[in-house]
Amino acid sequence: MAAIGSLRKRSALIAGVVAFALLAFVLTGLLETGFSVFGEDQSVGEISGTKIAYDEYRLEYDANAVRQLRNSESSSMDDNMSDMVSNITWEYFIRKLVMEPEYRSLGLNVTDKELTDIFLGVPPDPMIVPAFTDQQSGQINQNFVDEKGQLSALKIKEYITQLESRSKTDKEVAKLWDQWKDFEISVRDNKFQTKYFNLL
Numbered sequence: 001m002a003a004i005g006s007l008r009k010r011s012a013l014i015a016g017v018v019a020f021a022l023l024a025f026v027l028t029g030l031l032e033t034g035f036s037v038f039g040e041d042q043s044v045g046e047i048s049g050t051k052i053a054y055d056e057y058r059l060e061y062d063a064n065a066v067r068q069l070r071n072s073e074s075s076s077m078d079d080n081m082s083d084m085v086s087n088i089t090w091e092y093f094i095r096k097l098v099m100e101p102e103y104r105s106l107g108l109n110v111t112d113k114e115l116t117d118i119f120l121g122v123p124p125d126p127m128i129v130p131a132f133t134d135q136q137s138g139q140i141n142q143n144f145v146d147e148k149g150q151l152s153a154l155k156i157k158e159y160i161t162q163l164e165s166r167s168k169t170d171k172e173v174a175k176l177w178d179q180w181k182d183f184e185i186s187v188r189d190n191k192f193q194t195k196y197f198n199l200l
Helices: 002-009 011-032 054-072 079-105 112-120 126-132 153-166 171-199
Strands: 043-047 050-053
Touching: 043 054, 043 079, 050 054, 054 079, 054 171, 079 171, 112 126, 112 153, 112 171, 126 171, 153 171
Parallel strands: none
Antiparallel strands: 043 050
């Protein structure tokens, strides 16, 4: 009985301690997610004088994490994959804030026709050959070889057409189609870089 009486006398103090603990817990969660109560700078870095907001960085990071998990067929990221995703994300912002303005100022462009020629030219551009090469044997994947044993533009075209049409009804194929579109973006970026460095 004495213990209950003692608790009643100190109930305001106990309620205050509990309220403080809850407030500290909530504020910690808000600060960890990048929410600023006090209007502090929430940038995660700066590139070429432009601050990268936490939310913008997180959005790109999450999109890259989804791609990496899909490509690796993993269910979770380890430290190495997390570092790789972070590097890919920063490379995206460098490209967007430094390289792309530089390309525009120099009048550089990679047209859809150029991109088509890279994939479907005869022969296809050597830049894409590694993507169709078996990593074990070092040989071009037999599904993409012509009668001379070379990478076949026709077979690449057939593959792209099938991927696009089947991606609308098959979830697994839709993942492959997303990977293909990411690959096209990567190839276009590489072509921009090649043109840029050829000017230097």
